[in-house]
Amino acid sequence: MADITDTTPAIIAAPASKPTRRIKWGLVGDHAILILGSLFMVVPVFLVFMTASHTPVTVHTEGMQWWLGDQLAENFHAAMFEKGGFTDTVDGMRMLMNSMILGIGFAVGKIIISMFAAYAIVYFRLKFATLAFWIIFTTLLLPLEVRILPSYEVIQGMGLTNTYTGLIVPLIASATGTFFFRQFFRSVPEELVEASRIDGAGPVKFFIDILIPLSRTMIAAIFIIMFVFGWNQYLWPTLITTEEGFFTLVRGIRQIVQTYTDSSIPEHGQAMALAIIAMLPPVLIVIFFQNWFVKGLTESDK
Amino acid sequence: MSKVTLDRVRKVYPNGVEAVRPSSFEIPHGELVVMVGPSGCGKSTLLRMVAGLEDITDGTLSIGDRVVNDVDPADRNIAMVFQNYALYPHMTVAKNMGYGLKNRGLPKAEIDAKVREAARMLNLSEYLDRRPSQLSGGQRQRVAMGRAIVRSPELFLFDEPLSNLDAKLRNQMRIEIRSLQRRLGVTAMYVTHDQVEAMTMADRIIVLNAGQIEQIGKPSEIYNRPASTFVASFMGAPPMNLLPASYNGNGHVALGDDLALPIQADADHAGEVQLGIRPEEVHLSDKGKTPFQLDLIEELGASRLLHGKLAGHEFTVNAPNDDAPLEGTLMLDLPQHALHLFHGETGRRL
Structure with a gap:
C-alpha cells in the first residue's frame, strides 16, 4: 500500500478522510474455490493419517478418525517391520523396495526406450519413419488392460512370472514418452546437429554429449510421470507375481485389510500407515524434480 | 596449399529443384570470398556443399589437392560459423570451443592451451566458464569464431554470421572477422545477403542469382563493371x-x-x-x-x-x-x- 501512496498522491489526497474498504467479491470467490479445492485434496490424506494412529478396534467400531490417537508409532512400526501376508515373509520394507524397483525400473526403462525410438525417428532418414511413428502412436489406443491376456501368455511362456523382469519389461514401451521426446527433438535447432557433425561427433556422441544434456528437463518430467505410473501399478503385478516376496506397497495395503481369519479384526491402522508410506515417494519425487524443472528452465535458453 | 576448387558443382534436390546450377571457380590460398545474393539464390546451399552438410549432385569439389566430395564434414578440415551461432547451450564457453578437438582425441592439456589461445585472441578469456546463455550476441558470435579457430582449419565457412546482430555490432564484428582472417591467413568462404558486408569484407565477390553465378570479381570490378542488370541493381546502395x-x-x-x-x-x-x-x-x-x-x-x-x-x-x-x-x-x-x-x-x- 505504501508505494501506491507514493506514486499516486492525487488520488489518495481526496478520499483520505473516509477510507473505503470495499470487499472485492471476485477475489473472495477465487479464494473460496481454491480453498475448497485444496481441502478436497488434503482432507482425505489428513483422515488417513489420523486414522493410522488408532487401534483397529476403534476404527472398526467408530470408522475414520478425525483426531490423533496413541497408536501412531506402533502402527507404522508394525506396518513397516512386522512380517505379514499369508506366508509371513514380507514386511513393509520389502514392499517399499519392490515398489521402488518397479517405479524406477519403469521410469528409466521407458525413458531409455522412448528416447531411442524418438532419436531414430527424428534424426535418421529411415524409410517409413512417419509410418513407424504413427504405429507407435496408435498403441496409445491399446492400454495394458486391453492386451493383458496375450501379454500374460507371453511372459508366462518365457518363464518370467515372479521376476522383476517380468514385472517391468512388458510395460516399458511407451508411446507417450516417444511422442514427447519426438516433439522435443524436433525443436532442437538443426544447426546444432550440423555443428556437431563438423566437430566430429558421430550419432552416438551427438546423442550422449548433446541431446541427452539438452533433454534433461524433459527427462525429469517424463521420469515423474512414469515413476508415479509405475508406482501405482496394481493390475499387472497382481497378475504376474504370486510370491509374496514380490508384493508392492499398493498390493500390501489390500493384503493387510484382507488378512482377517474368522473373528479377527483387519489391521485398519496398519493399512492406513502403509497408505501414507505409499504416498510419500511419489510426493518426494515430484518435489525433488520440480526443483530441477525450474533450474532447467531458467539456466539454459533452450 | 589450401585452395578450394569447384568444378561444375551442381545441386539438385530430390524434389527436382536445381538449387545450384553447374558452378566452377577457384579460391586461392588465404583469400576471403563472399558469396552474395538474394534469399533462395543457392549461396547457402553452395556453402553447405563445401562443408559437407549437403551432398554434391554433380561435379567435383577439392580442398587443397584432395577431392572431398565423399569426405565426412569432420574430416574435411574445415570450420563453420552459423547464423544462429549453434553453440551447445549446456556447455561452457571453453567446452564449446574444445568439443571438436576432444572428439579428435587430442590430449586435455593441448585442448586447454588452444582454447586459451583462441580466447585471448577474441577477448573471451574471462568468459570461459560461462554458458552461452549468459553472453551477449556479440560474445556468442565470438565464441562461435573461437570454436572455428581452435580447430586450425584449412578453410573457414561463414553462413550469414552477422545477421542476428544489431547494426552497430555488425560493423564492429565485420572488421574483427576480416582482420582475424587476414591475421590467420586462412582461406574463407562467407555467405551473406548484405551487399555492404560483401563489398567491405571480400577479396573477391561471387554474385549469385537463381542458382547461377552472375559475376565473380573484386569488389571494385563488381561495382564499376557489373556483368548484368541483376548485379548492377543488387550491388550498391x-x-x-x-x-x-x-x-x-x-x-x-x-x-x-x-x-x-x-x-x-x-x-x-x-x-x-x-x-x-x-x-x-x-x-x-x-x-x-x-x-x-x-x-x-x-x-x-x-x-x-x-x-x-x-x-x-x-x-x-x-x-x-x-x-x-x-x-x-x-x-x-x-x-x-x-x-x-x-x-x-x-x-x-x-
Whole structure:
C-alpha cells in the first residue's frame, strides 16, 4: 500500500478522510474455490493419517478418525517391520523396495526406450519413419488392460512370472514418452546437429554429449510421470507375481485389510500407515524434480 | 596449399529443384570470398556443399589437392560459423570451443592451451566458464569464431554470421572477422545477403542469382563493371538506375524521343538496351544537358537522395549535402564513364 501512496498522491489526497474498504467479491470467490479445492485434496490424506494412529478396534467400531490417537508409532512400526501376508515373509520394507524397483525400473526403462525410438525417428532418414511413428502412436489406443491376456501368455511362456523382469519389461514401451521426446527433438535447432557433425561427433556422441544434456528437463518430467505410473501399478503385478516376496506397497495395503481369519479384526491402522508410506515417494519425487524443472528452465535458453 | 576448387558443382534436390546450377571457380590460398545474393539464390546451399552438410549432385569439389566430395564434414578440415551461432547451450564457453578437438582425441592439456589461445585472441578469456546463455550476441558470435579457430582449419565457412546482430555490432564484428582472417591467413568462404558486408569484407565477390553465378570479381570490378542488370541493381546502395533505352550501334543511346546520349561505342549490339547509371556518378550542374524532374528529397546526413523522373522513368540522384533548396526541373551532367549498357533481353553487359 505504501508505494501506491507514493506514486499516486492525487488520488489518495481526496478520499483520505473516509477510507473505503470495499470487499472485492471476485477475489473472495477465487479464494473460496481454491480453498475448497485444496481441502478436497488434503482432507482425505489428513483422515488417513489420523486414522493410522488408532487401534483397529476403534476404527472398526467408530470408522475414520478425525483426531490423533496413541497408536501412531506402533502402527507404522508394525506396518513397516512386522512380517505379514499369508506366508509371513514380507514386511513393509520389502514392499517399499519392490515398489521402488518397479517405479524406477519403469521410469528409466521407458525413458531409455522412448528416447531411442524418438532419436531414430527424428534424426535418421529411415524409410517409413512417419509410418513407424504413427504405429507407435496408435498403441496409445491399446492400454495394458486391453492386451493383458496375450501379454500374460507371453511372459508366462518365457518363464518370467515372479521376476522383476517380468514385472517391468512388458510395460516399458511407451508411446507417450516417444511422442514427447519426438516433439522435443524436433525443436532442437538443426544447426546444432550440423555443428556437431563438423566437430566430429558421430550419432552416438551427438546423442550422449548433446541431446541427452539438452533433454534433461524433459527427462525429469517424463521420469515423474512414469515413476508415479509405475508406482501405482496394481493390475499387472497382481497378475504376474504370486510370491509374496514380490508384493508392492499398493498390493500390501489390500493384503493387510484382507488378512482377517474368522473373528479377527483387519489391521485398519496398519493399512492406513502403509497408505501414507505409499504416498510419500511419489510426493518426494515430484518435489525433488520440480526443483530441477525450474533450474532447467531458467539456466539454459533452450 | 589450401585452395578450394569447384568444378561444375551442381545441386539438385530430390524434389527436382536445381538449387545450384553447374558452378566452377577457384579460391586461392588465404583469400576471403563472399558469396552474395538474394534469399533462395543457392549461396547457402553452395556453402553447405563445401562443408559437407549437403551432398554434391554433380561435379567435383577439392580442398587443397584432395577431392572431398565423399569426405565426412569432420574430416574435411574445415570450420563453420552459423547464423544462429549453434553453440551447445549446456556447455561452457571453453567446452564449446574444445568439443571438436576432444572428439579428435587430442590430449586435455593441448585442448586447454588452444582454447586459451583462441580466447585471448577474441577477448573471451574471462568468459570461459560461462554458458552461452549468459553472453551477449556479440560474445556468442565470438565464441562461435573461437570454436572455428581452435580447430586450425584449412578453410573457414561463414553462413550469414552477422545477421542476428544489431547494426552497430555488425560493423564492429565485420572488421574483427576480416582482420582475424587476414591475421590467420586462412582461406574463407562467407555467405551473406548484405551487399555492404560483401563489398567491405571480400577479396573477391561471387554474385549469385537463381542458382547461377552472375559475376565473380573484386569488389571494385563488381561495382564499376557489373556483368548484368541483376548485379548492377543488387550491388550498391541506392541501386543503380536502370532505364529502358535503345542503342543505335554507333555511339549514341536514345532515351525516349528527344534525349540522346553519347557513349563510348564498344558494344556490338543495336536495338533495345538497358541504360544503367549509378546515382552517385551523376552530378547536378547548370551546364548539364539532361533535364531531371525532382519529386522527393531524402536526407541522409552526408548526402541526400533526389528521387524524380528522367525522360519519364524513375531516377535517383545522390547529391552532396548543401542546404540549397531544390525543386522543379534540374539539369544533370551524365559523364560518359557513368553510363553502363546492358542487353535489353538477357540483361548482360554490352
